[in-house]
Amino acid sequence: MTDDALPKVNVLHAVSVASARVKELYGDQNPQNVLLEEVRFEFESNRWEITIGFTYKANLLPASSFTKMNIPIGQMPSYDPDRIYKLVEVDGTSGAVLALGTRTI
Numbered sequence: 001m002t003d004d005a006l007p008k009v010n011v012l013h014a015v016s017v018a019s020a021r022v023k024e025l026y027g028d029q030n031p032q033n034v035l036l037e038e039v040r041f042e043f044e045s046n047r048w049e050i051t052i053g054f055t056y057k058a059n060l061l062p063a064s065s066f067t068k069m070n071i072p073i074g075q076m077p078s079y080d081p082d083r084i085y086k087l088v089e090v091d092g093t094s095g096a097v098l099a100l101g102t103r104t105i
Contacts, residue, residue, distance in 0.1 A: 007041055007048065007092030014095065015039060018050040018088035021097050029056045037085060046092040051103050053085045 007014075015036055023034060031054040038051040087103040090096070 007046065009048070009090065009092055009095040011039060011041075011048070014048040014090040014092075015050055017090050017095055017097060018048070019052055021088060021100065022052045022054065022086050025100070026054070026056065031056050031084075033083075041092065047098060048090040048092060050088045050090060051085055052088060053083050055083055 009017075019034060019036070023031060034052060034054040036050070037053040038049075040049045041047075042049060085103040087099075087101050088097060089099040091098055
């Protein structure tokens with residue numbers, strides 16, 4: 001492998017760009033537990049494929065809503081948010097985000 005085949009953008013920068021973009025795009029949904037899940041560099045297309053996972057509480061009603069409806073605490077619905085995975089593709093030369101999609105794991 002020659003130096004020409006290596007990405008000009010290092011893995012730390014690419015992950016930082018991907019994480020920042022996910023937080024920016026989903027900021028209004030209050031993403032929590034934003035974590036790096038997977039990183040891979042595709043030499044043929046000169047791009048980083050970075051999977052960022054997070055959770056958010058989009059439809060959570062406050063407990064006071066249930067007590068106002070006279071629902072016993074033991075029967076209140078529990079909320080266990082599913083983890084969301086986003087695949088962010090980052091250009092290996094410029095560091096620009098090329099694509100962002102949903103990844104199923």
